């Protein structure tokens with residue numbers, strides 16, 4: 230009998246881009262369109278939950294000491310500090326991410342990582358053999374409008390996100406950093422391009 234593929238045998242997808250570039254918007258569509266095929270790796274964060282966010286669903290919310298202990302134990306593939314908070318992707322989350330309760334080992338979902346620039350660099354150093362896509366806003370001005378329009382961030386946070394966005398955009402120009410860059414100008418066009426790129430690895434497109 231052929232060996233059962235482990236959950237991590239499907240190449241993970243790494244989605245990055247400045248805050249407000251539309252990662253959540255496109256990923257929500259992806260999960261809605263193909264609920265059987267993809268799953269998030271749930272990150273750990275020291276930031277406080279926003280709105281209706283639940284522990285273990287959007288993030289694993291942990292304290293700073295808990296986060297530091299995980300770093301010491303080598304539990305993270307990548308971790309970064311952003312806006313005064315820490316974020317990390319654990320090896321365990323990626324390994325287990327593909328499994329769903331009540332399903333056989335072979336029925337795994339491809340893991341999607343939604344991470345920022347430093348995380349992308351770290352994932353490049355692992356043997357996860359990931360595919361990388363960068364979501365680029367049409368311009369920093371439009372990014373600013375979207376961040377304000379979203380209404381979830383304080384003025385200070387918006388300024389910080391815009392500064393970071395410029396660094397992310399600069400890094401995206403590095404050779405080999407990403408397999409695909411998608412400019413999120415018109416949402417429908419961006420979705421179609423994203424969908425097509427994501428589905429390349431699937432047998433049924």
Ligand SMILES: Nc1ncnc2c1ncn2[C@@H]1O[C@H](COP(=O)(O)OP(=O)(O)OP(=O)(O)O)[C@@H](O)[C@H]1O
Nearest residue numbers: 247248249250251252253254375379413414415416
């Ligand atoms: N193509 C688009 N045209 C207009 N508005 C858009 C487009 N794509 C996304 N938006 C809007 O821009 C805002 C930011 O998008 P979103 O929250 O998906 O960004 P994000 O990259 O997930 O940000 P974060 O990293 O902070 O979670 C949202 O209000 C979203 O509805």
